[in-house]
Amino acid sequence: MRNLFVRLLIHCQPIAPHDLWEEFKEAMSADFALNFSKDIAIKKSYREICRLLENEDKDIKDFPTMPQDLSFDDDYDTYDPIHDEAIGIHMRSTANPEQENVIDKVIKVACDENAQNDEGTCFYIDGPGGSGKTYIYKTLWHLLRSLGKKVSTMAFTGIAAILLPEGRTNHKTLGLPVPIYTDSNSSIKPNTKQAKNLIETDVFIWDEAPMAPKYALEIMDRLLRDLTKIEKPFGGKILLLGGDFRQLLPVRKNGTRSECVSLSIKYSNLWGLFKTFKLYRNMRADANEIEFAKYLLDIGEGKVNDENDNMEFPGEFIVETDLAQEVYGTLIQQNRFDEVSNSAILSARNADVDELNKEVVEMLDPSNERVYTSIDNAIDGEALQELITQEYLNSLNPPSLPPHELCLRKNTLLAY
């Protein structure tokens, strides 16, 4: 909802955005309200909206009727150490032994400078999908904050960053340029608010690190050394990277396989500083899915490929009939709507997602169908309106926005 509100602010010029905020601020804070009091949840939600605006080079000051009270800013760092401690301790108590080991090591190093000499300050969690990396980041985030440490969580893509508590992109946190080259530098200047934040941060947590080109890591090292004036790796800050090299590596347009591989953080001179922790258990898999989890891991490690790099799926993985029918048909026919959200179809292409969504909605009762259409027009002058036709705008399907024509029937599941 906050994303939608920000889109409305930026693109729809609402006459009274403050009224919208007042009316929907509780709904927009519902996620924070799970962990914080109503007042703090609303303030955090407001701060988050300011951050989303900043990500798009806008400022809340561009919307003068919205509350401009600076105490909202001061409250950004409002945290409740007792609450953090309770969550952190609970999560730590249910961590598996490998997770416990990482959590304890990072806490020890963050709280004891002598331990930094023994253990170093750079760590990498190597774990396949579902092995509980994010669980570790969240536990550490709560525990470290309860100990008065400042933690910054980040990831190379926005989608990965939103899974982390107060996660931001590496670009935002470190002022990385786009694209990044070997001689690129951060845009963060000394004596700015961003620089101060970095200097004050004790622990950086960086998820999906294998996706980032090694230059990002190198820029971070140079930046933190410059800002802290401490000639130690990353200015002496604790850095916890995590990810899975079996998943996405950095992408270089038209790059050869070896060019892409050599962009990996593993090929950075800094990689030798990182102490690796391995996670093995798939915490996402149910007891009856252990075999499947193992099979997925074997695929990731290339063990299932034949000599030509092809692989054959076991027959039980293949749906020969209609996929949407296979997954949702029986549930919908038997009116088991509360079970529908337990299943999902993943697809690599948005166009296929739209097709599949359409097909599933068409299985539902058509008698109460509603179609919602967007109203699109170019805002910058008449000349532009002629060039950019409404039909063209209607055909665009940008991420984070519903399609131009949204068709809903009763019991349609919506995820935003």
Ligand SMILES: Nc1ncnc2c1ncn2[C@@H]1O[C@H](COP(=O)(O)OP(=O)(O)OP(=O)(O)O)[C@@H](O)[C@H]1O
């Ligand atoms: N120790 C634990 N106790 C209870 N649940 C856990 C534990 N560790 C992980 N989980 C749960 O297992 C699931 C997968 O964990 P998590 O998302 O942390 O894995 P991940 O390694 O970050 O996965 P991915 O690489 O796909 O992002 C989550 O639902 C998480 O809450």
